[in-house]
Amino acid sequence: MDLERVGRYRVLRRIGSGGMGEVYEAEDTKLGRHVALKFLSSLLSSDSQALERFQREARAASSLNHPNVCVIYEIEAHEGQPFIAMELLQGDTFRQKITGAVLAVDEVLDLAIQVCDGLDAAHSKNVIHRDLKPENLFVTDRQQAKILDFGLAKFAFDAAAGPDSPTVAPSQLSTPGSTLGTLAYMSPEQVLGKALDVRTDLYSFGAVLYEMVTGTRLVQSQVTGAIFDDILHKPSASILSNNPKLPKDLDRLISKALEKDRELRYQSAAELRSDLKRLKRDLSSRASSGNIAARPSHKRPLTAIAVLPFENANADPSYEYLSDGLTETIIDELSQIPKLSVVARSTVFRYKNRELDPQAVGKELNVGAVITGRLVRRAEMLTVAVEMVDTANGLRLWGERYNRRAEDLLAIEDDIGRHITERLRSSLTEKSTSRGRRRPTTRNTAAYEAYLKGRYYWNKRSETELRKGAEYFEQAIALDPAYALAYAGLADFYIVLGWYSYVRPQDSYPRAKAAALKALEIDPNLAESHTAMGFISLLYDWDTETAEKYFRRALELNPKYAPGHHWYSDFLAANLRLEEARNQARCALELDPLSLIINWNMGWMLYFSRQYEPAVAQFKSTLELDPNYLVTYLFLGQAYVQQGLYDEAQAAFQRAADLSQRAAVSLALLGHCQALAKRTEDASKVLAELQARAQNSYVSPAFFAWIHLGFGSHDEGFKWLDKALAERSNWLVWLNADPKYDPLRSDERFARLLDKVGFARRSTGTS
Template sequence: MTNPKSIAVLPFVNTSPGKENEFFCDGITEEIINALAKIEQLKVTSRTSSFFFKGKNRPVAEIGRELGVANLLEGSLRVSGDRLRITAQLINVSDDSHFWSERWDRKLEDLFAIQDEISLRIADKLREQFGHLDIADQLVQAPTGKVEAYRHYLKGKSLFNRWNPEDTHQAIGYFEKALQMDPDLIDAHTGLADAYSFLAVAGFAPRELAWNKAMESLRRASEIDPQNAALNYMLANQSFFTEADFAGAMRFAQQAIASKPTYAEGHQFLAFLFMLKDDLKKAGEHLNYARSIDPLNPETKFYQAYYLYRSQAFAEAACLLEELLAANAKNLPALITLIYVLLKSGAYDRAEALIVDRNPDGIMPDEKLGLTCLLRIMQGATEKYPALLAELETNASVDSSFQAHAYLFLVYCTLRQEDQAFSVLEKLFQKQSSILLLAFADPLAEYLRGSSRFEAYRQRIYTDIEPTPPSAKRNSSELSESEADHCLRKLADFMAAESPFLDPSLSLRSLASQLEMHPNQLSWLLNEKKGRNFNAFVNGFRVAHFQKLLADPGNANISLIGLAYESGFNSKTVFNTVFKKETGMTPREFQKNSGLSDE
C-alpha cells in the first residue's frame, strides 16, 4: 500500500511569454522539493525522478504508480517584469481529485519567502488530510540576499544539467556571475566544482587545470559551510576516485547524509562504499532508501544492478544492466559491469560480442586488453592469452596505467597466482589507484578470498569509520502526559464554547493559534491522542452540528446542503463523503431514518 504521506513535486510549467524563464521554473520546483524533504515523516520523490516527467503528458495514476507516491503537486510560474505569479495544486493520485489549490501574486524580490510559504502550505494540507507531520517554522532559508545572483546560479545549473562541454562552459560563466554578486553563495561554488570536475574527468579540458579549479571551489565552499551536503558528497567522490582513500570517502559521504538525510546521491554513494566493503546489509539499506525516493534515476538503477552483481545475483543484474544499455547505449559503467556479469556467468559468446565485436566508444585501451585477456583465460584459450598477458604486464609496468594494474590483478586472481596478485595490489597504496580499490573484493577476484593475506589487506583498505551523528533537532510536537491531558481538556472546552469548526476556512494552524499552541503540538495531539487527523476531527464536529440543525423544526425549509454550509462545510462532495463515512448513511438516508422527512 502506498504511503499516504508521500508526494512528488512535478516540474512547474512556465507560463511566461517565451522560454527564457524555464530555468526559473525548474529552480523553484527543486527548492520546494528540497524544502518538503526536510520533513522527516514525509516521503518526497527526489528531483531526478520527478523531472523524468517534464513535458510528458502522462496520467496522474501512472505517474503516482511509477514514483510510488499518493500525492502529486502541480504548479505554474509566470514572470512579468519584477512581478511573478505562482499557482500550485495538490492531487490525490488514487482518485485524481484536486484537494487544494492556491495562487500567489508577488514581487520577484519576495521569491524565497514565497517558496517557504508554498512549502509550508503544502505540508500543512498534507498533515491535515493524512496525519501528523512535524514541520519546522521555516522550510526555505534564503541562499542569498540577492535574487539576481540566484537567477544566475539557476541558469548555470540548468545549463550544467545538460551534461555536455558547450553548455558546461556556459554554466561556469553564470556561476561566476552569481559569485561576483554574492561571493558567499555556496551553491554557486559547488556548481563550479561540479562543472570543472566533469570537464576534467570527461577529458573536455586540461585535466590538471580543471581539477585545480574544482578543488579551489571546494575549498571556498568548505570555508562557508563545511557541513554542506553537496560539498561533502563531492569531497567523498574526490577522496575515493583521486586519492583511493576509502576512509575519507566514507567519512565525507556520511557527513553528507547527516547534513541532509534525504540526499539520494549520498545514499547511493554510501551503498556503493558498503558494497565494496562486503557489508551488503548496510549497502541494501542505503540503496533501498535511494530507490524509494529516486526510483527513475539511471544512477539508482545502476547501483541496484551493481549491488546484485556484488551479491552474485548475476541473472537479475544482467536484466537490469541490459535495460540501462537499451535506454543509453553509451552507459559505460553499465556496459563494463554487464561484461563482468557475463564472464562470471560463463556467457562467453555474449561477452566477446561486447568486448571484441562491439568495440564500444569510451572504453580505455588497457581496459579492453584486460577484459579480452580475462575472456581468453576463462574460455581456456591457452594459445591466445599468453601474448595478451605479456602485453598487459608491460603496460602495467608504467606506474600511471591504473587500468592495466587493475586488470592484471584480476587476471592473476583468475590464474590463481596469489603472490603476483598481492604484488600488484601494493600499487593501490603506492599510487593511490581507485581502480585497484574497486577490483580488490570484486567477484572476479574471488579466488583471493581463500588466502591468509586477504583479511589483513581488507582491514588495511577498509578502515572502520564511526558514523557521523545527525544534528540534534528539537521536537516541537513533544508533550508530556500531563501536558497532553491539559491540552486535550483545553481543546474540548474551546470546541464546545467557540465552535471554530463553523468557519469553512479553519486550518490546523489557525486553530492552534486560537488555542495558543504550536501547530506541531496540536497535530501530534489529534493524531496520537484522538486517533484522528485534523480534517476528520473537525468534520466530525461539523457532522454533529448538521444533525443538530436537521433535528430543529425551525430549519425544515432549509435544504440539506444549506444546512451543511451552515455547519462549516464548503463543498457538497466533501459533505456527502464525510457524512457517509461518519454515519454509514447518506444525508438523505439519515434524514429518512430519523423520521425528519415527510417523504
C-alpha cells in the same frame, strides 16, 4: 573421519545436525572467510537416493545467486564423505523465531516480501523448493530472510516429463530427512503425487505465514493419514479466528495462498509479493493516520507527495533551467518537512516532457497528492501557476497563480513552499508541517539563477555540459561569495569530472575538496557537502575513517537524501561491507526509485557481491528506464565477463563505446573483455587506440592495466597499476571489491598495492 582439516577448510566447531547429516563451522584458509560445511552422514552416503537428494540440493541452490537464498560455494568429498560448503549465517530459523511467540504483522510482511524475492529468483530459474517450512527459512541478525535446504528441490522442467514421485511415498515416511513437520506444509497436489509447479511453494509458504501470525500450525493433526486428509479436504481456518485484530486483507492474502485448487491460488511469487507490498504500504499509511478504517478522500492525510517537473511554457528552451530549477527547489524545500515523504528529483524527472494525467502519475508513484506547475517568462515578468491534485479522486486541492517581476523569483519560490505547507497542515500535525531548517540560499536573484543553470547542466553529465555547469556555479559564487549551495555544486562538478576520468585525479579532487570545505565553512549542516567530502576522502585521500564520518553525518542531517545513501553504499562496498552496501543501495532506491544512477548503483553493489545474475537483471531493469544510459552498459558488460559470456559482454561494451564517442573507459573494458576471450588482434587494436589517445589527452593508467590483465600479462598490469597508484587513481579504491582483480589476489605485489591504498587484503565473499 578426521574433521580438523577438510581440504582448504579448517573446521572450527559443530553447529548442529539433521536427518541428512551434520553441519560444521569452518574457515576457508584460501579466501579467509567462515563457511558452513554440511556433511552427508556416513549412514546415508552409501544410500543412492540420499546421495542424489544431497547432490540435488547443491545443484539447485548453486544455480541461484540471490541475497535471499543461502549461497552454495561448492560440493566436494572428504575421505569419501560428500559435503557442501555454503554461506555461514548468523541468526535464527523461522522455527526458532516463532516458537512460543507471535510476530508483529509488519515484521511478518518484511520477511515475507524477502522470501518471495528469493522464491521468485528460484522459480525464474525453473527451480521449485518443494520443502518450504519454518525450519528451512532463516532470518539473519540483520533481518535478512534466507531460504535454506534445497534438498527436495526439483527443476520445474523435469516435472513436465511426468508426475513427480510422491514425496510422501511409504518408503520415505521412515527415512531420515522426512518428518511429520515436513508433511504439514505440503500442498494438496504434493500429497496426491501430482506433477508440481511453482504454486506448490506458494501453498507451503502460505502455511508458514499462517503460523507466523497466529502462533499455531495450520494442520494440527499428528497422524500421517489425518494430516493428508486435512490438507486435501479440511477448509483452512481464518487467521481472524485466532486473532480478530489482524488485518482482514492479510487474512484474504493468506487464504488465497492456501487455496486447495492451485488454479485459484497465487500463480507466482511475484504476484504474492505485490500483494504483500501493497498490504504493507496500506497498513503503514493507516497507522500514520491513527485510524485503520477508511477515510473520505478529502480528509486522507497527505504523508507522501510528488512535485512533477514544471512546464516551461516559453517558446525559448533556454528557460528550461528555470522550470527545472524551480521544481528542484520546491522538492528540496518540502523535503525539510518531517514525516512528509517527497518523491526525489530523479524519479519525477522521468515524467518530464510527457503528456501527464496527474492522478494517474500519483497512483503510479504511490503518493497522496501531486503538484504541477507552469512557468512563463516575458521580458521582466514571471508567471508561475501551481496546483495540487488529489491522487484518489483527481480533484484540485489547491492552486495559485504568481505574477511577479523576474527579480522576485526567490520570493515566488518561498511563497509556493509556504502555501503548500499551509495546505498540508490539515493533514499533518502542526509540528510535522514546520518547514524545518531552511536550506542555505542567497538573496541575490542573479546568483540563484546562475546556480539553477549550473545544476541544470551538471545533471546532463557529459564533459562539455559538466564544464558549462561549472562556469555557472563559479558565476554564482562571484555574485554571492557566501552562497554555500554554489560551492557544493562546484564540488560535485569536480567529483564527477574525476570519477569519469575526464581529467587527472590531481586536477579534480583537490579542487572538489576545497569547494566542499568552503561550503561547510559557510554552512556546517549542509548534507550535500558532507556527502561530497565523504566521497573525496574515499576516492582521493584514501582515508576510510574520515570518509565514513562524513557519510554518517550527511545522513544524520538528511536521512532522506538518496545520493547520500548511494555514495555511502559505494564506500561500504570498497571496504567489503557488502551486505551493508546492498542495504544502503536499496535505501537509496526506495527514496528515488526511478533514478537511473541509483538503479544502476544497485546492480553495481550486486556485481561487487559476486551476485552476477541479479546484477544483470538489475542493469537490464535500468535500461528499461533508459535504453541509452551509458554507465549501465559498462557494468552490464563486466557482469557478463564474470560469467564468461564474452559475446554478450562485448556487445554491451561496444554499445557503451558508441554512446560515449569511444570514451577511454569503454574502450578499456572492451579491450579487457576481448583479451580474456582470446580475441588477441581485436584487443591489441583497442590498446593501440588508447595509447595513441594518451599522446594528446588524459587516459587513466588503470585502463591500460585492465587490458594487460586480460592478456594475462600480470607484470605489465602491475606496472600500470603502480602508475595509477602514483596519481591516486579513484579506480584503485575498488581493488578489494572488483572481481576483475581476482587473478592478482595471491600475488604479494597486490597485497602491497592494497596496503598503499589503505586497504588490508580481505575476503571477497558475498557477505
